[in-house]
Amino acid sequence: MTKSPLKSLGEALLYLSPFLLGVIIFSLYPVANVFLISFKEGYRMATGAFQQYGLGNYTRVLADKDFILALKNTGLYVLFVVPISTALAILFAALLNQKIRFTGLFQTAYFLPMVTSGTAVGLAWKWMYNYDYGIFNYLLSLIGVSPINFLNDVRYGLLSLIIFGIWSMLPFTIILLLAGMQNIDPLYYTAAKVDGAKTTKTFFRITVPLLAPTIGLVLIINMINAFKVCSELFPLFNGKPGVAYSLYTVVFYIYDEFFLNRQLATAGAAAVILFFIVFVLTMVQLFIQRKWKHY
Amino acid sequence: MKQFPIKKIVVYLLLSLGAITMVFPYVWMILSSFKTPAEVATTPPTWWPSSFAFTNFVYAFHTAPFGQYFINSLIVTSCVVLLTLTTTILAAFAFSRLKFPGRDILFTGLLALMMVPFEMMIITNYATISKLHLINTIPGLIIPFTSSIFYTYVLRNFFLSIPDSLYWSARIDGASNWQYLWKVMVPIAKPSIITITLLNAILSWNSFLWPLLIANTNSARTLPIGLYAFITEGGVRYERLMAAATIVVIPMIILFLLARKHIISGVAKGGLKG
Numbered sequence: 001m002t003k004s005p006l007k008s009l010g011e012a013l014l015y016l017s018p019f020l021l022g023v024i025i026f027s028l029y030p031v032a033n034v035f036l037i038s039f040k041e042g043y044r045m046a047t048g049a050f051q052q053y054g055l056g057n058y059t060r061v062l063a064d065k066d067f068i069l070a071l072k073n074t075g076l077y078v079l080f081v082v083p084i085s086t087a088l089a090i091l092f093a094a095l096l097n098q099k100i101r102f103t104g105l106f107q108t109a110y111f112l113p114m115v116t117s118g119t120a121v122g123l124a125w126k127w128m129y130n131y132d133y134g135i136f137n138y139l140l141s142l143i144g145v146s147p148i149n150f151l152n153d154v155r156y157g158l159l160s161l162i163i164f165g166i167w168s169m170l171p172f173t174i175i176l177l178l179a180g181m182q183n184i185d186p187l188y189y190t191a192a193k194v195d196g197a198k199t200t201k202t203f204f205r206i207t208v209p210l211l212a213p214t215i216g217l218v219l220i221i222n223m224i225n226a227f228k229v230c231s232e233l234f235p236l237f238n239g240k241p242g243v244a245y246s247l248y249t250v251v252f253y254i255y256d257e258f259f260l261n262r263q264l265a266t267a268g269a270a271a272v273i274l275f276f277i278v279f280v281l282t283m284v285q286l287f288i289q290r291k292w293k294h295y
Numbered sequence: 296m297k298q299f300p301i302k303k304i305v306v307y308l309l310l311s312l313g314a315i316t317m318v319f320p321y322v323w324m325i326l327s328s329f330k331t332p333a334e335v336a337t338t339p340p341t342w343w344p345s346s347f348a349f350t351n352f353v354y355a356f357h358t359a360p361f362g363q364y365f366i367n368s369l370i371v372t373s374c375v376v377l378l379t380l381t382t383t384i385l386a387a388f389a390f391s392r393l394k395f396p397g398r399d400i401l402f403t404g405l406l407a408l409m410m411v412p413f414e415m416m417i418i419t420n421y422a423t424i425s426k427l428h429l430i431n432t433i434p435g436l437i438i439p440f441t442s443s444i445f446y447t448y449v450l451r452n453f454f455l456s457i458p459d460s461l462y463w464s465a466r467i468d469g470a471s472n473w474q475y476l477w478k479v480m481v482p483i484a485k486p487s488i489i490t491i492t493l494l495n496a497i498l499s500w501n502s503f504l505w506p507l508l509i510a511n512t513n514s515a516r517t518l519p520i521g522l523y524a525f526i527t528e529g530g531v532r533y534e535r536l537m538a539a540a541t542i543v544v545i546p547m548i549i550l551f552l553l554a555r556k557h558i559i560s561g562v563a564k565g566g567l568k569g
Contacts, residue, residue, distance in 0.1 A: 005396050011472070012395035019386035022442025023405065030419035031411050037418075045422075095310050108552065109314035111559055112321065115551045117501045119519040120540040123526065124324040127533050133336050135323060141338075170317065172562065179563035199302065228414055231503040234523060251414050251504075258418050259508060271415045278412070 038268035045264045057269035066256075067270060070248035073158060077249065078226040081165040086218055088166070089173035090211075094203060096174070097181045114171040122235030125164050126151065129236075157242040164232060169225070173218055180214030181207065216289040220282055227278050230255060250274045321544065328352070328538035335534045351538035355525070360513050361542050364521035367510075368500055371436045371517055375499045376492055378441040383491065386447045388476045391454035392462065402451075409444040414504070421508055435509045436517065440499065446491045449564075453487040454480060490561035493554060500547065518543045 037043060038058070042051035061067050096106060113121060128135045129150035137147040150160040184207065192202045208215075230251035233241055241248040241256070248256075250270065258267035327335060328351055329344035355361060389395070390402055420439050429435035457480060465475045481488065503519050510516045516524060522543045526536060551558060 008393065009395045009397075012389045012393045012398070015385045015389035015393065019382040019442045019447065022382060022439075023408070023444065025423065026420055026439040026442070027408055027411070027416060027444070030416035030423075031408065033419040034415055092310070092313050095306055095313075098306055100306065100310065104555070106310055106314055107555060107559060109318045111555070111562075112548065112551055113317060114562065115497050115501075115547045115558065116321075116544045117503075117519045117522070117547065119501075119503055119522055120324075120543040121320055123522070123536055123540045124320040127327065127537060128320065128323060130533070133338060133340065133533075135340060138338060138340055167316070167320075175559060175562045224412070228412055230414075231507075234503070234507070235526065238527060239523070254414065254418075255504070258421075264418060264422075267418055271418065275411060275415055279410070282410075 034268045034271055037265050038272045040265055043265035045262050050265075057265045058273070061266050061269045061273065064266075066245070066248050067250075067253055069246070070250045070253040073247055074227060074229060074249045076158060077162060077165060077229050078223060080162045081169060081226050081229075082219060082222045085166045085169040085173055086215065086222060089170055089177050089218070090208070090215070092170070093174045093177035093181055094207060096178055110174055111171045113168060114175075118168065118231055119235050121168075122164065122232055125167075126236050129160055151236060152243045154242075154244055154246045157237075157247045161229070161232060161236065161242075161247065164236065165226065165229060168232070169222055173222060176218050176221075177211065177214060180211050184210050213289075216285070220285050223281060223285070224278055227274065321548075324537045324544070325541050327534055328541045330534045332532065332534060351534050352542065354535055355539040355542060359521055359525045359528075359539070361518070361521060361539070363513060364516050364518045365546070367433060367515065368517040370433055371506075372496050372499045374437045375440045376496050378437070379443050379446065379495055380488065380492060382442050383446045383450055384476070384481060384488075386442075387450035387454050388472075388480065390447065390451045392472070392476075392480075405444045406448065409448070417505065417508070420505075424509060430509060431512045431515045433515055436506055436515065439505070443495070446495065449491060450484065450487055453484050457483055489557055490564060493558050493561050496550075497547070497558070518546075 039053045039055070040050035041054045041056035043057075044050070092110065096103075096110070100106070131137065131147060131149045131152065134150070136150065140146075140148065148156055150156050188206050188210070189202065192206055197205070228251050229249045233239075233247060233249065233252055237243070237247065241252050251274070254267050254270045254274070257263045257270060326342065326344060329347045329349075330341065331345070331350075334341045334344060390398065424430060424435045424439065427435075429438070461479060462475060465479055470478065500517075501519060502517070503523075506515075506517050506520045507523070510520050513521070522539055525539050
């Protein structure tokens, strides 16, 4: 049964048009537009007028100390949150993968944070971080540590954000790794048992190497998500980027430039820089992971 | 071969420690929401509230229209989910079953576009919604999210696994493409569609950055934004804030308890695109 190409295209377009309409207006056009605007110097939001095309917005953003601070904070956040949460997730996924009882109970506990609003949970964390009456400082006092001003001390703001970030990232990471572990052929474990291998040896010699592709995928997804850290700041710091504006992240900077300062072009330039960094790092990771596969 | 009991004990001990860490913020939130101001401001902290009175919840509902926020969230999430599902099913059908010139190039281009984070599109989308005079309206929260490349990709892959023979036998029986899609493919793809629906609903319900820009009036605020407004407008009274946070979290906890298995297997298969 063959139809003319024109007729088949016509039918396909009927099915595709509602989808393509949304994609073009709210994905394709915005991406093209943001690239274009980021090169317009002296852009005015109200009129759309600009002086000329050039790299002016990029040099301005890269010279802005708030943006440099944002890059530094975001970089540190990614550097700590991604490896630590992935390592912890491997441990807990391995534990959940054992023959255990109360699976339902444990699953509920470990995966609940995935479905609840980050704003609401962030607020609970703000309360736990509270200097005077927070539960963390109480627990610290039990082991003789003097209270820490988690949220209102410039030295601890990033640490508090990182701890919350690790906690938030765990459920999703555990699920993906657990699924990866359940795909490993049980024959490998039977063989290891016959050979008399110890649990830790089995874990490092069988589970981890066979899980490498999943771990690689998880690292990339988590890195991309961690680079976009922003909404976590709103409940913790009342919508400010940390105490004394010390906790700018790249996306928060974009939000600030665009929404508060109405600087569309510099916000666009910052967004393009973010995209470029994430893109390059993703490619580098994919390249390295190709060399990992040693089985 | 008998299990060495110490190993079992270590496994359960570590698992319980992890479970407590994950659940504690919720437990502490809910316990605090029943406390009196005096019970909240004590060292060492009181673990159990003296009575489970709903004073703080009554205050929250009186100060901010959480009922309205809930309804707004419900409208936004159901519209986003239904519209996305419709465009996704139609597009996934075209990309898997129909043959037309340029199909593979178009699909590859879409996958490349999927890599661009939504944060990059916010700037222009805000301008678009503003031009359409949809700031502070419910449709402004819905219409940018009616097409999803990611879910289309997921469903297309499922559609591709449905054998061709089914299609040709349906066509011989006189079914049109349209009938085949809705009477054969969609029922077969039900597990995949449930997954997409749940993941999309969770994402839409908890969405923060976009509604923060768009919804600045009570008539358009969703639950997370309403809660955020309550923090900034209501001042810092933790027992009240925790009551408000509990109101926001409870519907999702109920959904999770009801659909736990679907949600977990859905995330494992499709992942959450944030």
